[in-house]
Structure formats: C-alpha cells, structure tokens
Amino acid sequence: MESPLVVASNRGPFNFDRGRDGKLAARRGSGGLVTALSGVFERDDAIWISAAMTDGDREAAARGRSMKSGTALKTRFILIEPDRYDGYYNGVANGMLWFAHHFLWDIARSPTFGDATEKAWDDFVEVNRAFAIALAELGDIQPVYLVQDYQLPLVPGMLRELRPDARIVHFSHTPFTGATYLRVLPAPVRDAILKGLAGADLIGFQARAWVENFLLSARGVAGIRVLRGGRVSYGDQIAVVRAFPVAIDARAIRDTAAEPETGQMRGEVRAWKGNEAMLLRVDRLDPSKNILRGFLAYELFLQRNPSWRGGVKFLALSTPSREELPAYRTYAEDCLTEAARINAELGEEDWIPITVRVQEDYRYAVAAYDLYDVLLVNPTYDGMNLVAMEGPLVNRRRGALVLSRNAGAFARLGRQALGVNPFDLNETAAAIRDGLEMSPEERTRRARGLQRSALAHSPSGWIAAQLRAMDEVRPPRRSR
C-alpha cells in the first residue's frame, strides 16, 4: 500500500471565494508548480497545505479544516499575518532568493542588505516554521511529504526536528544558483537554506545543472558533507540530491484546447494574425524571462530580413507579476516601451510588428499556442519552462521552437529546438529566421519530436519517480 501524500507549497492549487450562494467555492489556480503537481489531484489520500491567499482561504484556515475542491484532494490553509507574509514572500522569497537563483542582481549596486533584510528574514523563518508545524501535525498518517520550491527551503530541516523519521522530499522548481553567486546572500541566510534543504531525504531539481550547483554550494557549509553519488550528510541525516524534470498534463491542456471558449479565442487570434506568419511568446513579466532581448532580437531579425517586414507578427502574452517589487514594475514598463519603440520605428500603416497583451489568461495562451509558426522561449535562466512543452503539444502548424540553452527544458527538448544563447541577439535573430524559413520536412520532423518529448512524461510519472526514489532512500515503516 502506498503512503499518503502531503504537499506543501506557498500557493495552493485552489483558492476559495464566497460565491453568490454564500458558500465557499474552489477556484483552480494556474502556474507551473500546480501543473507539475496535478498528479496528486485524484488521490484521495493526499492533503495539500498552502498559505491562505483570499478571504475565503483565510476563513477556511480559521475554521481549521480541510476544504474540498471538487477533486479527491483535500486542501488546508495556513493563516499568516499580512505583514509577516510580505516579509517572507516579497522581502525574502521573491526579493532575494528568486534574484539569487536567477542571477538577477545588478551586483555593482544591488542588493544592499540591512535592517529591512533582517526583519524580512525573521518573517521567512517564522513562515517556514508555521508550515513545518502544520506538516508535523499530520505525521501520524506517516505520509511522504512533498515540500515545494524556493519559498520553503527551511521546512525539511524544521520538520525533521519535529518528526525525526518523517519521509521528506523537497523539490525546487527554479534553478539553483551557483556556489559563488549564492555568497551574495548573508552567510546566515545561505547556511540556513542549505542546512534546511539537507534535512530532506530527497532533494529534487529540474535539471542536472542545478543539482551540481547545489552540491558545490553545500560543500562550503560547515557541518554539511558531500558524499559520493550526489548525497549530502548533515547531522544524522543523509539526503540524496537528484534531477526530476517536471512534466505537463497533456490531457488537461488538450481538453482546454478543445473547449468552445478556447475555440472562440482562437478565432480572435486568427483574425488578428491574418495571412501573416506568427511569432509567439508567453511568459510572466519577469526579468528572467528575457522579454526585452526577445524584442530586440526580433527587431534585428526584421532589419536583416526586410522581406519579412509586413509578413510576420509577434504576439507577446505577458502576465503581470510581482508588481510589489520595483524592479519588476520597471522591467514591465521597459518591455512595453521597447515594443512601442520598435513598432514606431519599423511598423507601417497596415502592419504592427509587435502586439503585447498584458493579461492573465491561460486559455488565451492555449488558443494562441495552436497558431504560432515560431514559439520564442528565451529566458536568461529558467528552472525548466513549461511553455516550451505546452506550445508544441497544442500547436497545429508544425511550429518551430526557439529555446534558450539556459532553460532546464533544453535538456529535454534541445535536440528538436533551435537552441540559443539568450544574451546573443545575433543568434536569436538568426534562430527566428531559421524557424520561419525551415523546410516543411524539417519543420515536421522537429515538431513531431517536440510533441513526443512533451508526451513522454506525465505529472503522475514525475511524482512516481520521486516516490520510488524515496522508497530506496527511506523505506516506509513496516509497522503501518
């Protein structure tokens, strides 16, 4: 018999709002993490714990019980004071750790750590502790804990103290930054994160590169030893560090694509596109997604290939993100400004080179996936990147994929994609041209290969692989 699962993540798969009928109703969230974990939705022995986000969530949290979501999964919420949540989430997780893992600081000038950092770090520790305590309380069911992502790196160590024989997996959906760059963080922060993760039985990353970075970082921490075979020991605990690249839920995305509402949006996109070729990008407005250089590379492509002017349109679907952080607001503005400049300089009366839609609409993205000729996925660094898998799965024009070699997804899709260095405008511009001008045979061969790669893995397989590894590392107790 399988162990029950307990998932912990900052944001849960469902949020609750009070409907017109006065009842709390579940609303499914989107995002890569939830997609990756969709394998647990149909398990009736699974509980998912996350931070309360909506008033409905908070109400559920206050009542202290699991909520039903229309799936077999039970969800629970942790109530966190807004000020504390701000320090944990905006201050440390997004303001520091995301920047560290994606190399986003302008090192000559930022970050500068001071009192605000220390306060935010206290918040971060306390929120991680609240998660650990909530998880420990579920320990009697002897679950496998699946602790998710860079917001909760301290949970494995804290949970280990509370439940020494707990079976704990931590998985990072982001890259793990290099050992030298990690030294930007205050030493106590860095050490706490590495020691916290080392409390798990299994430490998972999206790609081998992030495993290696973690191991090199761990070597620099007093008390942690790196053993052969990608293992780290800390105290009595030994953790195995391994890559488990996430997968997308092919059936769910194809179901979405087949829905009439999506078809209507597809009609809209088709009308916008006309007879022209279509370049597409879909991302959060995050500096690591490299939207600016994407526009610049497209501009360079148009300058070098004037015959394509008027013959191609670039649709950028951009989801607002982390607007609490000034660097994100500035970046979003710069992206829009740059697109407007390019449109002003290269556009013609009946042709606008770039259309940016700032919206959060997953369905619209699925509609657009269907129609692109080239999909541009050029993050500076990215843990995995699901758009690179979702697009080829839905697309029906044998569209080409231009893919950054610094995305974790490149390890899976690199052979069929047009690989680029995301900092290299020449190479990216040439890849856009190659994608548009590829022969039908090559286009078909690559598109099929991309589909096959995306279909070869599933969210349930991803979880199963972690659970198999867990059984090897720490077998379930017989006494159950």
Add this chain to the structure above:
Amino acid sequence: MESPLVVASNRGPFNFDRGRDGKLAARRGSGGLVTALSGVFERDDAIWISAAMTDGDREAAARGRSMKSGTALKTRFILIEPDRYDGYYNGVANGMLWFAHHFLWDIARSPTFGDATEKAWDDFVEVNRAFAIALAELGDIQPVYLVQDYQLPLVPGMLRELRPDARIVHFSHTPFTGATYLRVLPAPVRDAILKGLAGADLIGFQARAWVENFLLSARGVAGIRVLRGGRVSYGDQIAVVRAFPVAIDARAIRDTAAEPETGQMRGEVRAWKGNEAMLLRVDRLDPSKNILRGFLAYELFLQRNPSWRGGVKFLALSTPSREELPAYRTYAEDCLTEAARINAELGEEDWIPITVRVQEDYRYAVAAYDLYDVLLVNPTYDGMNLVAMEGPLVNRRRGALVLSRNAGAFARLGRQALGVNPFDLNETAAAIRDGLEMSPEERTRRARGLQRSALAHSPSGWIAAQLRAMDEVRPPRRSR
C-alpha cells in the same frame, strides 16, 4: 639546473619612454600582476613578453629585440594594431571576461551580444595567437612558460599546438566565475576559453573556490573530461588545476615606505587626518571593488554611532580605471556623487566625513597605509586582493582590517580580519565600528597575525611552488 622562464602577460612590468637624452628608458609599472611576478625580476634567464603600450614599447617591438630594464629580466613587446587591441582588450577581456568572472552584469539588460562581439572576439583570438606564436619562437630554450591572466586564456592551447612538449602554466589573477554564470558568454567563447586553458600543464588560481568553479565549468564542455584529483583532460593533454595564492613583496614595499618621498606624503596625510581616527580604502575605480557600498556602510556607521561624528575621517584613494567602458565611467561618477552627498548630509563646518582622492600614486597609498586605524577592503568579488596584505605590512597603528569574505585573500587573512559580506551594510557598518573600538590587546594580536600572514609568503615562493608542481606534472627533458 632550472629551466629558463618565459612570462607572458597583457601588460609588462616595464614600459619604455624616450627620455630627454633621446634614449629609451624603462619605467616600472604597478599593479597586482607585476607585484606577484616580481620573483622573476632578478633571474637572468627570464624573458617577459607583453603587448606594447607606449611609443617607446612600440619602437622596441619594431626593432624586435629584448629590452633591458635595469633588472636582470629581459622584456619583449608584441606590436598590436590599436583597433585590434581595442577589440581584444576593451571589447572582450575587460568588457566581457572581467564582467563574467566578477558577476558584474545587470543580467536583465546587459550584456547583449551581436556583431560587435563577434568582431571583438576575432581580435581576441588573433591577439592570443600573436602571443602564442611569439612564445613558441622561444621554445628552443625549453623554458617553463608562465602565461598570465584572463586576457590570455587561449594561449596555452595555441602554444601547445605549436610546441606539443612545451611546459605551460596558466595563472588567473581574477576569480573564475561559476559554471552557470559562464553560460552568459556565447557558447563558442566559453568553450574556446575552457579548451584554451586546458592546453596548459598547470592551471593556477588564487583560491580553492575558483579552482572548483573552473572544474565544474570544464565538465560542461564536449571534449574535456574532469578526472580525479583536480585534473582535466582534453585531447592528449592532461592539466592539473590548483590554487597558488599570490604573495606580496614585503621588502620592496617596506623599502618604498622608508623612502624620504614617502615620508613627506605621510606628513601630508597626517596633517589631513589631525587627531581623528582614520578609515582607509585603496582601489581602482572598479565596480567589483564595491566602493559605493563602502561609503553607504560608513554612512550607516556614522548614523548609528553619532559619537564618532567628527572623530573619524575616511580617506578613499581611487585609481582611475578602464575609462573606455561606459559602465566604469558611470560607476566612478556615482562613487564621487555618493561621497559628496554623504559629506553634505553628515559633514560639519570643520569635519568632512569622506575624502576621495582620484589619483594613480602607489607611493601615496603606501604613505597612507602607515596611518590607518581601519582598512576597508570590501570587494563584491576579488581574485585575491593585495591591498589587504600590503596595508597590515606597512601600518604602524595596529590597524584593523575589514575584509570581504568574497576576496581570495580571505582564505589567508580571514582569521585575523573582521570578515564581512560585502552586500550587507549592517555587517559592514558594525565591522567598521568594531575595528575602531577594538581593545588594544585584540588590536595588537590581530595586527601581528595579519603581518605574519603577509610575511609568510613571498613572490619567489609563489613561483617556486608553481615550478615544483610543474616538475611533477611534466618533468624537464633530460636531453638538455
């Protein structure tokens, strides 16, 4: 009998100018690299090859002969076209590789590689080739080649092709960046650098951390294998990768300190300082030196310790550097602006908190070393940092050293220094206070320890260690 030595570096230890008497006269250059290599000055079997910088150098290069410098060492110059030198030096070495090794890019926006990069890279390859050819021509004397620094990473591989049995050491005075960050560089650039270095018999770095970064990077290159014991193989060649932290020339610096001209400058500094305590920093105006955060941390210290207002002065000796690069010009301006702002906000009629002297005057720095109470060395990242060793050697006030944990020198001096995370203003401000308020006993103990560490190593010992390692890796041929 020892093998003769041939040193290659971008900038040589002497430059030549035509004096009033019409003859070419040698002028000794400064800088960390020349200091580190001063162990070869008195060897009459040593030749040093560098790029011609002055008209006198170019004249000497055109004549094609070795120049005498007043030491036993012979120097030779390579003539490089100004435009080619610009691409090699400003375009690639300082504009790309220095930024890569010190994590200096603002990744969301810079770098963007394009045609200019490709042209500069061609220049870089050709200049490295010119060095390799010049070195190969000296192969008949069967020397040990000591190839220096990040400007010449391709030389070992190129020289190996020309002289398969050459005995080649490459030493990097900078950090070696992390494997993930190195992926910012265009793939052909990254691969060429790693393969070029792998052509050496011995690859030296300032610190263990840089050795580890190099090895992890090398693992990602097709054709290079990383073997046990810190070795890399490429083709038929096996290179040993090891840390050889450089040393300073204690006698030379104490001689300089004892000269009357230095004494006069010391008088100047003493007069400026008055009865107040003195904080000192000495660096090139380079973003990696972290001058801005140094000023901000001092400001924070003054705000938190108002009793020190009027009681301490901060002298910043700042050498102009790389003014061809816009990022350097902006950084230098920002440093001066920030100091002026702090002076305006905190200064009083008879007290200016910060004095910045923008000048290139090694003697003045030696004079100032004598008098500081606290020396602030807080680079964001630094291969080694010689100021941290020079200061304590000269200082006669048992001054404290505040030292970044991200400087290679921290491995040698960390126990006696006040270690700081260079991004942490709180920690740096507290360390400045601790340095100023330290008890006489602790002050004495630490200052003695710092002196001992600085004295325990010498430039000749540094070279001897590399030559011993070379003898193990590739023994000299018997036939000589």
